[in-house]
């Protein structure tokens with residue numbers, strides 16, 4: 001276990017297909033809780049920072065939801081997997097360094113090794129959340145099937161072998177996100193209050 005200034009009280013590890021709404025849902029939760037209580041950890045953050053620097057790319061656009069990043073996705077996946085082959089927890093450690101809020105939202109887990117690292121580091125605190133949207137809805141948000149991406153580990157690594165603690169159906173005809181997220185928000189608020197009690 002790394003020497004940590006503070007341990008999180010709750011770690012929610014989100015996964016889901018491209019354009020399912022992982023960023024949208026985690027940002028919604030953070031808006032409810034506030035940045036002092038809840039931080040969003042993006043495993044792709046340190047990868048994109050390094051990749052943008054090495055290739056002279058626009059980091060803001062790589063981090064955004066638009067089509068820019070899709071041009072580089074396949075090569076970023078290759079680059080990232082070469083690092084993961086040397087150290088599967090490389091991006092988990094980088095993304096979580098310096099996080100000190102009681103509630104962590106890992107917005108973009110894609111591989112079993114991502115989920116397993118947080119479960120191993122924080123066995124009592126970690127829960128998994130799957131965000132689901134239909135291909136039709138995802139297409140309306142700008143997704144289109146890309147061979148070598150949507151049939152590879154980056155998009156399929158958590159399709160099997162995981163019993164998710166929570167499923168969020170991000171569809172117009174599903175119960176509202178407010179309704180679906182209510183029990184998860186309850187969990188985060190309990191975690192935040194437990195953390196403040198422990199610190200007082």
Ligand SMILES: Nc1ncnc2c1ncn2[C@@H]1O[C@H](COP(=O)(O)OP(=O)(O)OP(=O)(O)O)[C@@H](O)[C@H]1O
Pocket residue numbers: 016017018019020021022023024025065141170171177
């Ligand atoms: N419930 C929703 N209502 C309105 N817009 C949504 C909703 N869910 C997602 N979106 C929009 O759809 C687009 C894709 O969502 P988002 O970026 O959160 O997906 P993602 O799963 O993080 O995708 P990626 O893996 O490509 O980063 C964004 O523009 C987002 O604002």
Ligand SMILES: C[C@@](O)(CCOP(=O)(O)O)CC(=O)O
Pocket residue numbers: 018043044047062063064069073076077080108110154155
């Ligand atoms: C290269 C990669 O990190 C890109 C993720 O971008 P995004 O979270 O979909 O914006 C995906 C991966 O690591 O397999």
